[in-house]
Amino acid sequence: MRAIMHVDMDAFFASVEQRDHPDLRGRPVVVGGSSQRGVVAAASYEARKFGIRSAMPAAVARKLCPEAIFVKGRHAHYRAVSAGVFECFARITDCIEGISIDEAYLDLSQQVHTQADMLAIGRQLKQTISSELGLSASVGMAGSKLVAKLASDYDKPDGLIWIPDEAVQRFLDPMPVSRLPGVGPSTASKLHDIGILTIGQLRLSPLELLTPALGNHAVAYQARAAGLDDRAVKSERKRRSISQETTLNEELHTLDDIERIIHQQAGQCAERLLQKGLFARTVHLKLRSAGFSTLTRSRTLDAAMRDPERITKPVIELARAWARYQTRISVRLIGVGVSGLVQHPDRDDLL
Ligand SMILES: [Mg+2]
Known part of the structure; x- marks a missing residue:
């Protein structure tokens, strides 16, 4: 099968902002477009209710929803x-x-x-x-x-x-024909001209009707309208991240114990970067508490690196920042990871 x-x-960018800034939750948030000539990079669902869409000029978005909160993107x-x-x-x-x-x-x-x-x-x-x-x-x-x-x-x-x-047919047939991948505005309007409004109508139309509008591609469009598509998922074998994770037999209750494991894991990540000839731009820390809530934190480094000490230090800082707000420490899983992998520390050839 x-x-x-x-x-x-x-609403990825907008959702990340709402996640990181609780005061933005439930409010119309627009990422990007803070300058007058800018365009909207993303809009929260609350902003979409006003008709705001990505790629829309910021000035239009502001008119649609004057109370929208514009946030600078953090790419x-x-x-x-x-x-x-x-x-x-x-x-x-x-x-x-x-x-x-x-x-x-x-x-x-x-x-x-x-x-x-x-x-x-x-x-x-x-x-x-x-x-x-x-x-x-x-x-x-x-x-x-x-x-x-x-x-x-x-x-x-x-x-x-x-x-x-x-x-599949029951699902696709009622959809507007413009929803079908490959049917852009001009193809859609040609199809509308010959009375084809839905994917189902495209699927069932005689080829003689379609050919004047779609030319040689008529058969391919009809196959698509029937949901026929055997394109393979092309996995990029390139590695996006390296991580080490340890599930503990017993919960750890002190920051010292946690730091000891982080040192070990970060060292292993650095080792694997060295083996693969890679450098990392970002470090990640993952901690799961006894109550199973999982926290992940990441920090982007000033430069790509693989030196064990320089990978470890920011992860330890993330752990300390976390611990400062814990009334009681109880951790049962620790993970350290690196991503933003590059082959040269000073070039922008992200894998
Ligand atoms: Mg998306």
Whole structure:
């Protein structure tokens, strides 16, 4: 059985800002566009209610919703958070095709045998992303990339949906034809001119009707309208992060004990960077408490590095900053990771 999952983070940049700044939660937040000529990079769902969309000029967004809060984008931070999201994907499969900073296809054909398996994996992934990163994702699953992507979008935000092969036509047919990947505004308007408004109408139209509008591509468009798509998930074999994790037999109650393990793990990460000829731009710390709440913190370094001491120090600082606000320390899992991997410390060739 072919099982493809499309995962898309919900309003990613805006959600990260709302997660990090509780005063922004529940309010219309626009990332980017702080200058008069800027454009909107992302809008929270509260802002979308006013019609604000990404790529819209900031001036238009301001008119639509004068009370919207404009936040400057923190792209290095979003990249670090994204590395954490992709790390969650990597626990399920190696076959991951990243489409953008907050979107990927996963091929789960090897591990999935029934629809129940697939839904369980999707639910678990959403749960992991929510508990570890405090973010929500929409997950669409199907036998093809085409349908999986339309599915994740259909059930947004916080969605989880599986479209079995036998339901594909029922799912696609009522959608506006412009939703079909590859149908841009000009193709859509040609189709509208010949009376084709939905994907179902495109699928069922005689080829003679379509050819004048679509030319040689008519057959390909019709196949797409029927949900036929055998494109493979192209996993980039490139490594995005390196991490070490230890689940403890007994909970640790002192910062000293935690720091000892961090030293060990950070040393191992540095060792593996050296073996692979890589340098890291970002360090991550993960701590799970006895109550199973998981905290992840990351810090972007001034420069890419792999020196054990310089990798360890910022992680220790993250742990100390965390400990300062704990009334009682009780930790049962510790993880240290590095991401933003580059081959040269002073060049911008992110892997
Ligand atoms: Mg998204």
